[in-house]
Amino acid sequence: MAAGGRASGRPAKKKGPSKGTGGQKRRSLEGKGATPPAEMRHWYKDKARAERIAREDSGGARRTGPAKRPRSEDAPEYIGGRNPVFEALHAGVPANALYVAQRVENDDRVRDSIKIAAERGIALLEVTRDKLDRLTEGAVHQGIALQIPAYDYAHPTELVELAQDAAEIPLIVALDSVTDPRNLGAIARSATAFGAHGLLIPSRRSAGVTGGAWKTSAGTLASLRVARAANLTAALREYREAGLFVIGLDGAGENDIGDVDLLTEPLVVVVGSEGKGLSRLVREHCDVVARIPMRAAAESLNAGVAAGVALYEVARHRRL
Numbered sequence: 001m002a003a004g005g006r007a008s009g010r011p012a013k014k015k016g017p018s019k020g021t022g023g024q025k026r027r028s029l030e031g032k033g034a035t036p037p038a039e040m041r042h043w044y045k046d047k048a049r050a051e052r053i054a055r056e057d058s059g060g061a062r063r064t065g066p067a068k069r070p071r072s073e074d075a076p077e078y079i080g081g082r083n084p085v086f087e088a089l090h091a092g093v094p095a096n097a098l099y100v101a102q103r104v105e106n107d108d109r110v111r112d113s114i115k116i117a118a119e120r121g122i123a124l125l126e127v128t129r130d131k132l133d134r135l136t137e138g139a140v141h142q143g144i145a146l147q148i149p150a151y152d153y154a155h156p157t158e159l160v161e162l163a164q165d166a167a168e169i170p171l172i173v174a175l176d177s178v179t180d181p182r183n184l185g186a187i188a189r190s191a192t193a194f195g196a197h198g199l200l201i202p203s204r205r206s207a208g209v210t211g212g213a214w215k216t217s218a219g220t221l222a223s224l225r226v227a228r229a230a231n232l233t234a235a236l237r238e239y240r241e242a243g244l245f246v247i248g249l250d251g252a253g254e255n256d257i258g259d260v261d262l263l264t265e266p267l268v269v270v271v272g273s274e275g276k277g278l279s280r281l282v283r284e285h286c287d288v289v290a291r292i293p294m295r296a297a298a299e300s301l302n303a304g305v306a307a308g309v310a311l312y313e314v315a316r317h318r319r320l
Contacts, residue, residue, distance in 0.1 A: 077148050077211035080132070080141030082109040084215040088146055089116040091219025097123040097147040101132055104143035113144060136211075151209035153228040156235045159198035160242060162225060163266075166197075170244055170266040171314060174200040176232060176282045177273040178303050181207040185216025186304030187271060192220040194311035195318075199224065200268070202232040236285045239268050245287045246270060249306055250277045253291035257310050260290050263317040271307045274300060 076096060079088050086109045089095065098117040104110060117124055132141050163170035173191045178184060184199070184207040191199060207213065209226050217224075229235035236246050244266040249257070270286060272278035283289060292301060292309050301309070 076150060077209075077214065078135050078137075078145050079148060079211045079215050080136040080139050080145045081215065082107070082113070082142045082144055084218075085109075085144050085146045086113045086116075087219045088148070088214060088222075089113055089120070089122075091222045093146070093148060093214060093219055093222045095120075095122050095146050095148050097125055099125050099127050099132060099135065099145045099147065101129045101141075101143035102126055110144055113146075139211075148211065148214060151226065153209075154198065154225045156200055156227045156229050156238065157242075159200065159225060159227050160239070160244070163197040168195075168197070169264070169318065171196045171311075172198055172200055172239070172244070172268045173307060173311070174232065174236065174246075174268055174270045175206060175303075176202075176248075176270055176278055177205055177276060178271060179205065179207050179273065180303075181210045181212035182216045183207065183274075183303045184209070185213040185218075185221070186302075187307040188213070188217040188224050188226075189220050190304065190308035190311050192224050194308075194315040196224070196311060199226045200232070200235060201226060201228055203228050203230050233281045233285050236268065236270070236282065240285070240287070244268050246285060247310075248272070248278045248283055248286035248289045249292065249310055250283070250289050251291055251300055252277065253289040255288060255290045256293045257290040257313050258293075260288055262288060263314045267314065269307070269310055269314065271303050271310075274303050 078099075079085055079093075085098070089098075090112075095117070098113065100110065100114065114124060129143065132143065132145055135141075135147075136145050159172050160170050171194075173187060173196050175184065175187065178187070178201075184201070188199060201208065208228075209221060214221055240246060245262045246268045247257075247260060247262060248270040250272055270278065270282060272282070278286070278289070290310075292306055294301070300306075
């Protein structure tokens, strides 16, 4: 006997639709409208917040959105890292505040930096590591950073006056299209070591005295003046009119730097960018274009290394 059948043997009747349900099938065939955009869904804000927290925890991954605004020339700079911060404080680099991360490992460099900052009256601020990441723009800071004010550039004529006040033969280093702040800092170290009276940089298309330059200079920028010119070739022309000779460094130069007979005279040494060398207009304003002799296997030298070699030759000739 089939399940559900009656004892009489007649087949069971098929159940039809109940009263009042006819509209359900019609509504099930209708569409639900346009799919709402993601930002209108209930889960969107929670997901966006979770992604933002994940980015910050991972050290600040690249964000999508409007491009970052360029830094204002009046904005402060930041030096990050235990050795750079200690060296900058020890060298007397002007500073506004010392930032120390919460629960930072308190080694000798951190303790000494805090001590020097306290003695100099520099504000000491304890912040989160996320805050330090933002201040140093993702650079390695090791839990400590130093805020330095925007650099106060000198006028090009002041560099000559510094040499005259010291009763010394002027020696100025000019940078032509050197755009890496680390090269500027390295050249500052060489310039200080070999007795230069200052650096000259153009206002545009050139590295400035930033936190990266301070860091690479190991504090020497605190004792070496940097001047900025609106037009580098015009500043070189004024130097020549004042009695200084201009020597450009370029791999295609016609003389070896050690053979130039002007090294004991009032001098401006122009360092070009790595790869491109001197620009055409700057080359035309040089009295001599000199090269650094080297083996053919090395096509060129880093701008900082080239400046160091040339300045050593100048210092050697002036000691003779």
